[in-house]
Amino acid sequence: MEKLEILTASAKYDVACTSSGSDRKSQAGGMGNAVSMGICHSFAADGRCISLLKVLMTNSCVYDCAYCVNRKSNQTRRAAFTPEEIADLTMQFYRRNYIEGLFLSSGIMRNPDYTTEQLIAALDLLRNVHHFGGYIHVKAIPGADDILLSRLGLLADRMSVNIELPSKESLGRLAPDKSKQSILKPMALIKEKINENSSDIVKYNHAPRFAPAGQSTQMIVGATPDTDYQILNLTEGLYRKYGLKRIFYSAYTPVVEHSLLPSLDTKPPLLREHRLYQADWLLRFYGFQAKELLDEAAPNFNPLLDPKCSWAINHREQFPVEINRVPYETLLRVPGIGVRSAQRIVKARRAGTLDFYALKKLGVVLKRAQFFITCKGKMLEGLKVGEHTLLRSLMSGQELSPFLQPQYEQLSLFDDTYLAALPAAGAAALRKGESS
């Protein structure tokens, strides 16, 4: 239990899974309880939500990344699981129906190769001794040998290599043991292996699958002065070059005092993280390019407007567009029209001409879209297109409020254990921040 507490608490800063679990004792006369042992949720390719045991093999690390609670120079309780313990724990949790899979990461024990061998041993026990068929997401350790990474990929469903910081300079300053090259190399290898594997599967029916759920990465936002423009450019490059399934952004939560990092009372930039997720969505599903959304002159997102509205306001010359004529790609650029509603519009207009009433029924958010579209050549009757009305309609107070006054802390498990391990001043600062 003690090791589990330490190693699930240490894993919570990795956001490759999206939320933590809950902890609830069973009540007299009630049935069942919830155990929060680092259980997080992730989404499968088909949109299904799966619960994972999210744990580190060890929180001991020979590296000294300034932003990390597990860095070697930080005074914190250390623990390590053996491969047998990881396999046993996963099977026990699975049998009790707590989890459907495992998210396994680790600090660097001795060196990247040794750590990867330990991860392989745990996954090998699970897959080949216990015949565990559940989902496994494993971290690839930068610097590990290609052969070891190739073996690891054959045992896992998803692999991820954390890029951590958006620029080479930030990496050099805050993670001196890592280099951009050591992170990108395993990413390239995973991509290559996935490609090779997809042609093997076509040729041989029983070819083993290599990381069938693809690869992802995580980037910390707000720990360094890097701009949204730099982050988005990197994001675009990573999707294009390495075929990543997802990039996760993690608002930096100060956990250690360091002269190169924001002070301990700095709030995690959750709104910025949210804007980056929205922009990431625009790159992947809406056909936008990073350079259209931001540039050197305006390198950060407007916190009050979502990136698509911001783009539309800056490109008023391209609007209004006639909803009954413009191609699908143009529909996607209209604020208030999402992928689903654009598809429905294209389908519905084959049967007849659409008006504003029909658009509303198709799921278009007219409050936003009305300023940018015409139906049968006319804008919405009685619409006032003043600068003030436009901005007020595009800014969603509802959307902003949770970020301006956040009610929760990201991935917080075992708070007391975690706070007890911090220096008194740091713990006090974090406790103070809890309510916000």
Ligand code: SF4
């Ligand atoms: S290598 Fe990973 S665990 Fe080790 S200090 Fe860096 S971020 Fe933390």
